[in-house]
Amino acid sequence: MRAFARRHPVWTGIIALAAAVALWLIFAVWPDGLEDAIGRKKVFLNAFFNGITLGGLYFLVASGFTLIFGLMRNVNLAHGSLYLLGGYIGYYVADSTGYWLLAFPVAFVVVGFFGILLQMLVFRRMEGEDLRQTLVTIGISIVVADLMLWGFGGDFYNINPPEWLSGPMDTFFVTAVKSNGEAVYMKYPMVRIVIFAASVVVGVAMWLALNRTRIGMMIRAGVDDRDMLSATGARIQLVFVGVFAFGAGLAGIAGVVGGTFQTIAPGEDIRFLLASLVVVIVGGMGSIPGAALGALLIGLAEQFGSVYFPTYAVVLTFLIMVTVLAFRPQGLMGQG
Template sequence: MRAFAGRHPVWAGLIALFVLILLYLVFAIWPEWLIDAIGRKKIFLNALFNGITLGGLYFLVASGFTLIFGLMRNVNLAHGSLYLLGGYIGFFVADWTGYWLLAFPVAFIIVGLLGVLMQIFVFRRMEGQDLRQTLVTIGISIVIADLMLWGFGGDFYNISPPAWLSGPVETNLVTSQRVRNSGEVVTSYLKYPAVRIVIFLASVAIGVAMWLVLNRTRIGMLVRAGVDDRDMLSATGARIQLVFVGVFFFGAGLAGLAGVVGATFQSAAPGEDVRFLLASLVVVIVGGMGSIPGAALGALLIGLAEQFGSVYFPTYAVVLTFLIMVVVLAFRPQGLLGT
């Protein structure tokens, strides 16, 4: 932080000012003039927390995508279909067994194995051929989407969380205060779904674990070295293809796990695969290819932009998301945290 402030004092000052304003908007009791300008504080806080938790979901999808696309340089445009397949699998596992938590490992393993098959039979035969990978994975995504439409229909599937996560949690954030005729001050506090909070915290834990594995372990060193110079790494005796298969398994499995999260947050339905593939592309471009912290920052920005745009600029919500990408590409083409 000190190094960044020393190199970019103006940006550091603007960021500090923005943080102070945000803290005031979150914790202060809004005066009437601010309510007239922005609207009710409850709406603002809901948009803020919805954007943060949606960013957690986008991060889960994009983190698997950044492993395969950003880190290993393999263009997998079937990633959105893997996400939607994980949502369907999670719904039926939770529905048949009655255990919501069981849906996560089952979807992770099944979708991860599908990713392994794609790596062995598709990407291993097309290493370094970006155009062929793009065209082939687009075809695979269309086939998978049609098979899912044939098998699951066009209905919306929503996974119900367990009873201990189904209710709201009352926070200490004041949304409004009013004075009754008797002179009593009535304070209202924000209530927020517990399941969103728990899943967001889980996404943070997964992100930290991924960063530690890639940057502080021997496996992460092998992955990064294999991407930069696989021939030299193979000459040392490392089983590089086995490492890449493991990365594909984990990246695809994260997409399946995110599908369960998405079906719990919202729903699993035809078209969600394209939406989350596009969101993953934007997140990786904004955050920086191959950067886990960059994916987290990009997902947070896109999630907040989408939610605040839908609340305050509903007509231009999609434009706001792509405007962020255009600005980043114009001034920092490698991404916010890319190198």
């Protein structure tokens, strides 16, 4: 960070200024003039929190995608299908057993198993053939999407969170001050906050595992030079299968999360595939911190866009992508 500040003093200044303005907007009680100009603070804060929690969901989906791509150069355009599959599995588990928490491990294991099948049967046969992988996984996603439509129908499914997580939670953000001087605090759905915290934990754990453990060291070595690593006796294919299973499992978990705060329906697979594409393009391929940054940016852009300029919300997301590509084609945190 210090090196970045030394190399780009102007950018650092701009980023610091933007962060300060954002912090002031979040914590300060807004003066009347500002409320007249851009609407009430409650709307702003809600959009902000929705954006951040949506970013958490995008991060869960995109981090699996970026992990698989970054480590194995495997292009898995069936990632959205894995997400949707996780959502359906989560719905059935939560609905039939009544335990919401049980949906997560089951979705992780089942979707992870699908990931293993994909890696063993598809990707291992076409290592290094980008285009063929893309085409085959597009084919797989078409087939899987139709099979899921066949199996689960076109209905919307919603996974209900348990009692202790439903309902709003008081936060310490002041949205307004009443005429008698009493501050009004913002309320926010508990489940979203918990899920966001969980995705932060997952992200940090992933970063630590990659950078501080032996397995992580092997994975990073495999990215740099696969042949040399296997020559030292490491069982590289096993590592790859493991990473693929983990990335796919994350997509499955994300499906359960998505089913809890939004709905699960046909077509969501493509939406989340696109979201993860945009997130990793913005953040930088193969970088976990990049996926986190990209997911936050895109989540915030989508929510603020839909509140403040509803017609052009998509265009805002797209503009971010275009700007990043134009000035930094490798992504914000990408190498090279």
